[in-house]
Amino acid sequence: MNLQLKGKTAFITGSTAGIGFAVAKSLLQEGAKVIINGRKQAGIDDAIERLKTAVPDAEVKGIVGSFSEVAEVDTLIAQLPHIDILVNNVGTYASQSFYETTDAEWMRQFEVNVMSGVRLSRHLLPKMVVANWGRIIFVSSECATLVPADLVAYSMTKAAILAVSRGLAQLTKGTNVTVNTAIPGSTLTEGAAQFLDNLAEKENKSRDEVETAFFSDVRTSSLLQRFASVEEVAHTITYLASPLAAATNGAAIKIDGGSMGGIL
Ligand SMILES: NC(=O)c1ccc[n+]([C@@H]2O[C@H](COP(=O)([O-])OP(=O)(O)OC[C@H]3O[C@@H](n4cnc5c(N)ncnc54)[C@H](OP(=O)(O)O)[C@@H]3O)[C@@H](O)[C@H]2O)c1
The missing domain is CATH 1.10.1220 (Arc Repressor Mutant)
Structure with a gap:
């Protein structure tokens, strides 16, 4: 199957490791240009080297910036070129008692997990609509509905993402832009x-x-x-990013190994 991703430019938040890195690799393998992100230049340089080893003709760059610092997010956004595919992947969590989770910790997780995608989408979605093509993919978690007792704040952010994503999809009506959420499990x-x-x-x-x-x-x-492999999760996200997924919009696609239950 040709995913028709050649010539598209993707930006993936939190992509020097984990699922974000696997998505970067998968999009590069399909011929897309990719911009990765992490908090330190050294981490980005190392990830670019590994991506170029895995995909020798990779067109990959990086932009440093932490999504827990508003000023760094503003600087990062100012450096973005035209982006066809935005993957709002960055996420942080803390396994702890609800009673011991401070206000600051609630806000820290909300800032990184939710506001990262809000701020980037506010900047990029209007440009995608004008270009009449674009993909925004949020990365939620099975915790959005499982809500483990030690991850209440994290689960709240992952549920919030579902509403943000669906709301942004409403703004794409009649265009070739889609906004969807991928929901990985463990x-x-x-x-x-x-x-x-x-x-x-x-x-x-x-x-x-x-x-x-x-x-x-x-x-x-x-x-x-x-556990799912990072590649198994990345394959679904790569498909959602492709022109072939045009009829999927405003959706939440589970990659949870069936853990969330339900028939939808
Ligand atoms: N892993 C799972 O089982 C699982 C399950 C369901 C959902 N998810 C979701 O999937 C997404 C990716 O998870 P993952 O487990 O692959 O993550 P991970 O392995 O913890 O990913 C770490 C990546 O995020 C970057 N990062 C961390 N904090 C950052 C920040 N404040 N600003 C910018 N970059 C930051 C790191 O870059 P540097 O270290 O280079 O800064 C690194 O590239 C998250 O949204 C997570 O909630 C994961």
């Missing part, structure tokens, strides 16, 4: 792998045993009963 990023390795060492178990226990004891509703 995904084996470098961070998740490190977490599993640490737990395995602490409990004197193998990585496989720890992973099996996570799905039998914690994420019991998962039908997949394993």
Whole structure:
């Protein structure tokens, strides 16, 4: 299948590692030009090197900026060229008791997880509408509906994203612009792998045993009963970014291994 992404320019927030990096790689493999993002130039340089090794003819650049700092976001936005595909991927969380989560922590997660996409979309969506082509893809989480007790603030941000995304899709009526949300479930990023390795060492178990226990004891509703790979998540996001996904707009597409349940 030719995803028709040659010549398109994509910007992916939080993309020096994890799902964002896998999306960058996948879009580059399909011939898109990609701008990645992270908080430090060194991290971006390292990610660009790895992307160029994986995709030798990759046209990839980076823009530094932390989405927890409004001034840095303004500077970042001022550097953006015309963007055809915006992937609002950056996300942060803190596993902690609701009672111990401070106002500042609620606002920190809201700033990074929700306002990053709000600010970028406010700048880029009008330009996409004028160009009569564009893709905005928000990255939510299964936590939006599962709402684990130790992730109430994070889950709130991931539910908020669904409303923002659907609301922005209303602004695309009659155009070739779409706004959708991808909803990953538990995904084996470098961070998740490190977490599993640490737990395995602490409990004197193998990585496989720890992973099996996570799905039998914690994420019991998962039908997949394993972590998705970052590539599995990236493939769906890459499809949503392509001209082939033109009839999908205002949608929330699950990549959750069935954990969220429901028939829609
Ligand atoms: N992993 C999962 O199981 C899972 C499940 C469901 C949903 N999600 C969602 O998927 C998205 C990606 O998650 P992930 O697990 O792949 O993330 P991750 O591995 O933690 O990604 C880290 C990336 O985000 C960048 N980053 C972190 N904070 C940043 C900030 N304030 N400003 C700019 N960049 C920042 C990091 O760059 P530097 O370190 O270079 O600054 C790095 O590129 C998130 O929205 C997350 O909520 C993840």
